[in-house]
Amino acid sequence: MTSPMRSFTFHPGPRLIAGPECALQIAAQLPPGPCLFVTDPGVTQLGLARSCLEALRDSGREVVIFDQVEADPSKETLLAAAAAGRTARVASVVGFGGGSPMDVAKLAAYLIGSGDDLDTIWGVGNANGARLPLALVPTTAGTGSEATPVAVITCEGGEKRGVNSPALIADWAALDPDLTLGMPRALTAATGIDAMVHAVEAYTSARLKNPLSDLHAREALRLLSNNLIRACGHPDDRDARSAMLLGAHLAGLAFANAPVAGVHALAYPLGGLHHLPHGLSNALMLRHVLAHNSEAAREDYAELAEIVAPECAGQGSQARAAVLIDRLDALVRESGIAQRLRDHGIPAEQLPLLAREAMKQQRLLVNNPCEISEADAQRLYEAAW
Numbered sequence: 001m002t003s004p005m006r007s008f009t010f011h012p013g014p015r016l017i018a019g020p021e022c023a024l025q026i027a028a029q030l031p032p033g034p035c036l037f038v039t040d041p042g043v044t045q046l047g048l049a050r051s052c053l054e055a056l057r058d059s060g061r062e063v064v065i066f067d068q069v070e071a072d073p074s075k076e077t078l079l080a081a082a083a084a085g086r087t088a089r090v091a092s093v094v095g096f097g098g099g100s101p102m103d104v105a106k107l108a109a110y111l112i113g114s115g116d117d118l119d120t121i122w123g124v125g126n127a128n129g130a131r132l133p134l135a136l137v138p139t140t141a142g143t144g145s146e147a148t149p150v151a152v153i154t155c156e157g158g159e160k161r162g163v164n165s166p167a168l169i170a171d172w173a174a175l176d177p178d179l180t181l182g183m184p185r186a187l188t189a190a191t192g193i194d195a196m197v198h199a200v201e202a203y204t205s206a207r208l209k210n211p212l213s214d215l216h217a218r219e220a221l222r223l224l225s226n227n228l229i230r231a232c233g234h235p236d237d238r239d240a241r242s243a244m245l246l247g248a249h250l251a252g253l254a255f256a257n258a259p260v261a262g263v264h265a266l267a268y269p270l271g272g273l274h275h276l277p278h279g280l281s282n283a284l285m286l287r288h289v290l291a292h293n294s295e296a297a298r299e300d301y302a303e304l305a306e307i308v309a310p311e312c313a314g315q316g317s318q319a320r321a322a323v324l325i326d327r328l329d330a331l332v333r334e335s336g337i338a339q340r341l342r343d344h345g346i347p348a349e350q351l352p353l354l355a356r357e358a359m360k361q362q363r364l365l366v367n368n369p370c371e372i373s374e375a376d377a378q379r380l381y382e383a384a385w
């Protein structure tokens, strides 16, 4: 006999266009009128956006380019992007790049469309106005931001603050794996591990775990764990890049509906205070937070272990949970990431401050399968140091 269905909700995300050159189709989807195009200097220099920009211009609309988004974008950058769009009276917004430009595009589209003040919408469910039509094109296979209702901005004192609201889910997402070809190893590794953490944390999300997120998370973890090392070692491998981009998107859909937790909460202060890339910060804390959770999340970790290490099927749940942690740790190591906080210039004296800062991430900590207190957080940073 099956147990009765538990209540849940699931937002299926943006309309998806996928395949080589698919970003060119965005021009035909957006409403007429000027378009704000949000990207960053690295993406511009690589020329990744050239054909998409051409298609937008060829459709007869003015394109206002804002290309000054930095990694872990600041509030000032976001407000400057929104001001540029407002001045040009844009009718739509495109975010083109990694999580940083996509997050700025999402919030710029919302602030321009709704007229809301940024300081009134932080947190979960507070952005309820109407945003401008929005299309997102990822060029990293990591954040899944093109699928999620989340945008993350770095505020005063390095605090990472998020807005999480259905209004931020884009109208269109375009997945073109060719845009991720040639990505350097360190970026491939960090962003790919970020996506794997999204899948794992969605699968164990304490309040909103649900069967559809589980489905997406499992397939995401399969695609990502089977292709990460290949993509790192063979930057131009189209199949591996396609699998990573799809995996990152599926992980995004999973955590859009079953939010991430402790690994992200402890990763954020490393990005906010020390500017470590988001995926790298997650990679450094992954093993330690999973070990902390391993009893509370034992059954879920055991199920995921069979995806990353099928040979462990048949072992007890405690053994399989340990296999998951070891296998993910091995992937981090094989991807070439130096695994200790000290390898990345974090001074030991900073650990208590990091633990204090992590406690500000209650939005995420409430989703963890067990409590992480400030003392726990300090212990976990010490283990990672």
Ligand SMILES: NC(=O)c1ccc[n+]([C@@H]2O[C@H](COP(=O)([O-])OP(=O)(O)OC[C@H]3O[C@@H](n4cnc5c(N)ncnc54)[C@H](O)[C@@H]3O)[C@@H](O)[C@H]2O)c1
Residues within 6 Å of the ligand: 040, 041, 042, 043, 046, 048, 070, 071, 072, 073, 097, 098, 099, 100, 101, 103, 139, 140, 142, 143, 144, 145, 148, 149, 150, 151, 152, 179, 180, 181, 182, 183, 184, 187, 191, 194, 278, 279
């Ligand atoms: N909205 C969400 O749901 C969500 C989820 C996780 C993380 N985030 C946020 O996303 C941001 C991180 O995004 P990210 O990890 O994608 O990195 P990023 O957008 O910060 O980009 C990092 C660097 O990679 C370069 N780059 C991008 N695409 C490239 C390519 N194809 N080839 C070579 N270089 C390329 C960029 O120019 C930049 O210099 C953080 O601010 C994080 O907090 C958001």
Ligand SMILES: [Fe+2]
Residues within 6 Å of the ligand: 143, 194, 195, 198, 264, 278, 282
């Ligand atoms: Fe993330």
